[in-house]
Amino acid sequence: MTTIGVLALQGDFREHREMLEGMGVLAGEVRTARDLDGVQGLIIPGGESTTIVKLLRTSGLLEVLQRRAREGLPIWGTCAGMILLANRLDEAGLPALQAMDITVRRNAFGRQVDSFETDLAIPILGNDPFHAVFIRAPIIEAVGPGVEVLARLPDGRPVAARQGPLLATAFHPELTRDTRLHRFFVEQIVGQSQGSCLTCGTPIERRSHEGPREAACRPTVLCIDDDPLVLHFDRTFLEGQGYRILVTEDGLSGIEIAKQERPDVILLDVMLRGLSGFDICRKLREEHALADTPIVFLTVFDSPNLRAIARAAGATGVLHKPADPEMLVAVIEQVLHGKIIPSPRESCSEP
Numbered sequence: 001m002t003t004i005g006v007l008a009l010q011g012d013f014r015e016h017r018e019m020l021e022g023m024g025v026l027a028g029e030v031r032t033a034r035d036l037d038g039v040q041g042l043i044i045p046g047g048e049s050t051t052i053v054k055l056l057r058t059s060g061l062l063e064v065l066q067r068r069a070r071e072g073l074p075i076w077g078t079c080a081g082m083i084l085l086a087n088r089l090d091e092a093g094l095p096a097l098q099a100m101d102i103t104v105r106r107n108a109f110g111r112q113v114d115s116f117e118t119d120l121a122i123p124i125l126g127n128d129p130f131h132a133v134f135i136r137a138p139i140i141e142a143v144g145p146g147v148e149v150l151a152r153l154p155d156g157r158p159v160a161a162r163q164g165p166l167l168a169t170a171f172h173p174e175l176t177r178d179t180r181l182h183r184f185f186v187e188q189i190v191g192q193s194q195g196s197c198l199t200c201g202t203p204i205e206r207r208s209h210e211g212p213r214e215a216a217c218r219p220t221v222l223c224i225d226d227d228p229l230v231l232h233f234d235r236t237f238l239e240g241q242g243y244r245i246l247v248t249e250d251g252l253s254g255i256e257i258a259k260q261e262r263p264d265v266i267l268l269d270v271m272l273r274g275l276s277g278f279d280i281c282r283k284l285r286e287e288h289a290l291a292d293t294p295i296v297f298l299t300v301f302d303s304p305n306l307r308a309i310a311r312a313a314g315a316t317g318v319l320h321k322p323a324d325p326e327m328l329v330a331v332i333e334q335v336l337h338g339k340i341i342p343s344p345r346e347s348c349s350e351p
């Protein structure tokens, strides 16, 4: 059975533990390296980040947690916990775990509005807003290309994000009665690292002939799509299949990410905001380094000329949405190995 650890050095760890237990999840308080044995995921609670870091140092847990984070332990940082996860802080303070490609500003809301509550849209949790409690909260100032923003304030600033097995929220879900984020962490993030499907909960078998891939040799797939649900699916499902996934909702930033990261495959939506996927594809092809990168359109757009237009724009192939997950993986593997992919009609998943 899955056990979730809650770092219990300082802050509101008890509330997290009680919420997990209320959901029927085994939870253990973590104070020493040994307490980490046998936990499949860890929550770092809110509190006072400098105090928590000090206690992590004196208990020797800091290096252990840094190593476990590098090895892929699912970790969710709430508020001060998010500060601990960050690679970069905006101020002089030293980053602690340096696990997540985010820049975080502490106490971002100033003294007057130290604390406030607001309803946030968090699409991965469904349509109902999430009542979020912010207490002397930090904010995410910048995210790297591998980070998926899950929620923003009305002014656009990110307050929840995910990067593979890492989840960060600037607010305190454990102080509400809403268990959806705890469920998301346990069932989907920890579940994925344990090998169960993220969207339907059934076990995902890794491709058995290959075994788990070393991080360094996982093919990188860049997904450019302005539908957060599609990005979420691409990321969670394809990561479960052993790929490294980069996502972006914006075509032009997709080009920048592609130039920097040189993905092995690009999945590209056609009907993007701003420039269309066809335009983005043409621009990608203008980059010398990306001239041969496989680009597969993944689109609901349909027209008898789709394949011809896609090829003229420089695409390697086309898949219709919603793509059958197995077909998606088969096509990625085909283009990775330089084989011709099926025509759109053959690749079409829906009846």
Ligand code: GLN
Binding pocket: 045, 046, 047, 048, 049, 050, 078, 079, 080, 081, 083, 106, 107, 135, 136, 137, 138
């Ligand atoms: N302001 C705190 C810090 O910087 C975080 C507050 C919280 O976790 N609620 O550590």
